[in-house]
Amino acid sequence: MKDTDESIELSKRMIQTGELCGKTTTAFITRMDHPIGNAVGNWLEVLECINVMKSGKGPKDLVNLCLVQAAQMLIQCGAVPSGTLKEGIIMARENLSNGKAYGKFREMVVSQGGDLRCIDKPEDYPRAQFKADVIATSKGFISDINALEIGHIGVMIGAGRNCSEDAIDATAGIWFHRKVGDRVEASDAIATVYTEREETLNSAADSVFQAFSFSEVPVEPEPLITNFVTKDGVSNFSMSIFED
Structure with a gap:
């Protein structure tokens, strides 16, 4: 809701x-x-x-x-x-x-x-074949990560579905190395995208970056x-x- x-x-x-x-x-x-x-x-x-x-x-x-x-x-x-x-x-x-x-x-x-x-021994479980890091381009503080956009990206890489007939790739997903309120430096990896769909990898990584917002001043996450x-x-x- x-x-x-x-x-x-x-x-x-x-x-x-x-x-x-x-x-x-x-x-x-x-x-x-x-x-x-x-x-x-x-x-x-x-x-x-x-x-x-x-x-x-x-x-x-x-x-x-x-x-x-x-x-x-x-x-x-x-x-x-x-x-x-x-x-x-x-x-x-x-x-x-x-x-x-x-x-x-x-x-x-x-x-x-x-x-x-x-x-x-979860390390023995198969992982997605393709992955890409999402890199910060400047220093600052993370002020937002748009969850709705992240959900749309999840569908793009196979972690979600548009309709009940769509297959789910259990290995696809996004791992966030930084969260709202965290300080980042330029070149820090802020997230990693995992997927079996190589054709969507780069566009998904770009979209994840666009889902982040940054601030020059410290940010306190809402309760x-x-x-x-x-x-x-x-x-x-x-x-x-x-x-x-």
């Missing part, structure tokens, strides 16, 4: 449906102005999540979003003694850091008949989560919960 009010209205309808089915249902409204995490594309996004679960670390926006959502799920299943999001986040972070999150993910893969080799929605109403959400 492009509009916050429309997003909230959609979340209210989804919550109403869940509650009518007897399930406690809540929603977070998050910004999608920029890609979350460093990866766009099917396998690249899975690889990023595997790395986060293995190391307990990763891009701040991705990790914090996952911690908030995990904390809320813990609250809703009655696993947080105080019932506070703060304690839920502490519990979620601990299970990410001690490897339990990755262990549970492995159990889920096995239960669905998946091959553990793909997550235990990722803006609202929390329940059956009782809508409240503002503050990312300051991570500051203590």
